[in-house]
Amino acid sequence: MSLHDDAVLVLKRYEDQEELRQTYLDHLAAQPAGMWKSCADGHITASALVIDPERGRVLLTLHRKMRMWLQMGGHCEPGDASLAAAALREGTEESGIDGLSLLPGGPVRLDRHLTPCAWHLDVQYAALAPAGAVAAISDESLDLRWFGYDEVAEVADESVVRLVAATRDRL
Numbered sequence: 001m002s003l004h005d006d007a008v009l010v011l012k013r014y015e016d017q018e019e020l021r022q023t024y025l026d027h028l029a030a031q032p033a034g035m036w037k038s039c040a041d042g043h044i045t046a047s048a049l050v051i052d053p054e055r056g057r058v059l060l061t062l063h064r065k066m067r068m069w070l071q072m073g074g075h076c077e078p079g080d081a082s083l084a085a086a087a088l089r090e091g092t093e094e095s096g097i098d099g100l101s102l103l104p105g106g107p108v109r110l111d112r113h114l115t116p117c118a119w120h121l122d123v124q125y126a127a128l129a130p131a132g133a134v135a136a137i138s139d140e141s142l143d144l145r146w147f148g149y150d151e152v153a154e155v156a157d158e159s160v161v162r163l164v165a166a167t168r169d170r171l
Helices: 003-013 018-030 083-095 149-155 158-170
Strands: 043-052 057-063 072-075 109-114 119-128 141-148
Touching: 003 018, 003 083, 003 119, 018 043, 018 109, 018 119, 043 083, 043 158, 057 083, 057 149, 057 158, 072 083, 072 119, 083 119, 083 141, 109 158, 119 158, 141 149, 149 158
Parallel strands: 043 119
Antiparallel strands: 043 057, 043 072, 057 141, 109 119
8 A cells, every 4th residue: 555545544534623634635636746745735744742641741852944842743755654654753763762652543633734845734643652761862853852741832832732632632
């Protein structure tokens, strides 16, 4: 199965945010290359909010290009077998934490936002950090820091706050 086909299946199974979900499905129907950064009309991205529920905190990155505190995530790559695999790869690369595991049940949220390269149609997952996980800053980050659930609204925008809230509901 292609990554495009996987994305369509994932989105068809996703039961929330009906209007936005349909926007993603329409994009994929109209854009055979809609998974890739090269698609100037926008592209599907995958992200993972790294969480440590035992300590009530999330790991955010101060994104080098966006200069914002965000969850780990980014563009899909040809080697990604699925959207979930892309989210897990991005989470691992940008957090430096091996052994992340995605929360069951598929994506937590969808978020569409404009970036310098194009519209990102982000499929957002949540990933559990293993006990004692130590994060390491990647080349894509200016900083990497754990924040308590209640601290996120002080540093991040509403999209991240909504993702944290949806993740907490899933837990």
